[in-house]
Amino acid sequence: MNRRVTVAYLIGLGLLLIAPTFLYPILVMKVLCFALFACAFNLLLGYTGLLSFGHAVFLGSAAYVTGHALKVWELPTLLGLLAGTGAATLLGWAIGSLAIRRQGIYFAMVTLALAQMVFFFFLQAPFTGGEDGLQGVPRGTLFGLDLAEDINLYYLVVAIFAGSFWLIQRAIHSPFGQILKAIRENEPRAISLGYDVAKYKLLAFVLSAGLAGLAGATKTLVFKFATLSDAHWHTSGEVVLMTLLGGMGTVFGPVVGATVIVTLQNELADKVGSLVTVIMGAIFVICVLAFRRGIVGESLALYKRMIGQKL
Numbered sequence: 001m002n003r004r005v006t007v008a009y010l011i012g013l014g015l016l017l018i019a020p021t022f023l024y025p026i027l028v029m030k031v032l033c034f035a036l037f038a039c040a041f042n043l044l045l046g047y048t049g050l051l052s053f054g055h056a057v058f059l060g061s062a063a064y065v066t067g068h069a070l071k072v073w074e075l076p077t078l079l080g081l082l083a084g085t086g087a088a089t090l091l092g093w094a095i096g097s098l099a100i101r102r103q104g105i106y107f108a109m110v111t112l113a114l115a116q117m118v119f120f121f122f123l124q125a126p127f128t129g130g131e132d133g134l135q136g137v138p139r140g141t142l143f144g145l146d147l148a149e150d151i152n153l154y155y156l157v158v159a160i161f162a163g164s165f166w167l168i169q170r171a172i173h174s175p176f177g178q179i180l181k182a183i184r185e186n187e188p189r190a191i192s193l194g195y196d197v198a199k200y201k202l203l204a205f206v207l208s209a210g211l212a213g214l215a216g217a218t219k220t221l222v223f224k225f226a227t228l229s230d231a232h233w234h235t236s237g238e239v240v241l242m243t244l245l246g247g248m249g250t251v252f253g254p255v256v257g258a259t260v261i262v263t264l265q266n267e268l269a270d271k272v273g274s275l276v277t278v279i280m281g282a283i284f285v286i287c288v289l290a291f292r293r294g295i296v297g298e299s300l301a302l303y304k305r306m307i308g309q310k311l
Contacts, residue, residue, distance in 0.1 A: 038254030040211035046249035049184030054115025060231025062088040062213030077140035088213020096205030133227035247294030
C-alpha cells in the first residue's frame with residue numbers, strides 16, 4: 001500500500017470519527033451499513049465477475065437471526081452479531097455451492113430464485129413477524145458501554161466498517177484476490193493454469209455473503225428492527241446500483257455509491273414519495289450510458305489522463 005492510499009484511508013477514518021458533530025449519527029450509520037453491503041457485493045461482482053441478483057437474502061437473514069438472538073434468546077450483543085453473520089455465511093455456502101455450477105445470466109437467475117425461496121420462508125416463518133417484521137430489538141451493551149446511546153453505537157459501527165473494509169482491501173490485494181481477478185478476466189485461462197476455479201468462486205461467494213450478513217446484523221442494531229424489505233429483491237437491485245454508480249471493481253466505489261443512494265433516498269423520500277424509485281432508475285440509466293466506470297472509476301481515469309498530459 002503506497003503512502004497516498006494510506007493517507008487517504010487515515011483521512012477517511014478521521015472524518016468518520018468526527019462526523020457525529022455535524023451529521024445525524026443514525027443517517028451516517030445507515031450509510032456505513034449499506035456501504036459495507038455494497039463493498040461485499042463488489043468483491044463478488046467487481047473482482048470475481050459473478051453477478052448475484054439475490055444478495056439481499058444474506059443481509060436479511062443476518063438481520064433476522066441477530067434480531068431473534070438479541071430479543072428472544074437474550075444473547076449478548078457481540079454473540080448476536082456473530083450469530084447473524086454466521087447464519088449468512090452458512091446460507092452463502094449453501095446457495096453458492098449450487099449457484100457456481102452455472103455461469104453468466106444462469107448464475108444470476110439461480111441466485112435470484114434461491115433468494116426468493118428464502119424470502120417467502122421469511123414471510124411465512126413465525127419468528128420473523130411476517131409483514132410486521134421483527135421489532136423492538138434491544139441493542140444491549142458492549143464492553144460496559146450502553147449501546148442504547150446513539151453515539152456509543154456509532155463508534156461500534158465505525159469499528160465494524162473499518163475492520164471489514166480493511167479485510168476486503170487485504171483480500172483484494174492478496175494472491176487470493178489476484179486469482180479472483182484472473183477468473184474474472186479469463187476463466188478458461190485460470191483453469192489452464194491449474195487453479196481450482198470452483199473453489200475460489202465459492203470462497204469469494206461465502207466471504208461476500210458473510211460480510212453482507214455482518215452489514216445486515218449491524219443494521220438491525222442501528223434501527224432495532226428487521227423487516228422483509230431487508231431480504232427483498234428490490235434491495236438486491238439497490239446494491240447493484242450502488243456498486244455500478246460508485247465504480248465496479250474499485251475499492252472506494254461502493255462506498256461512494258452507497259453514500260449517494262442512501263442520502264438521496266433520505267432527502268427525497270418525504271418530498272417525492274414513491275417517485276424515489278423512478279429517480280433511482282433514471283440515475284441507473286444515466287450511469288450505464290454516460291459513466292460506465294462509475295463516479296470513482298471515471299474520476300480515476302480523468303486523474304490518470306491529467307497526469308499523463310503533465311508528463
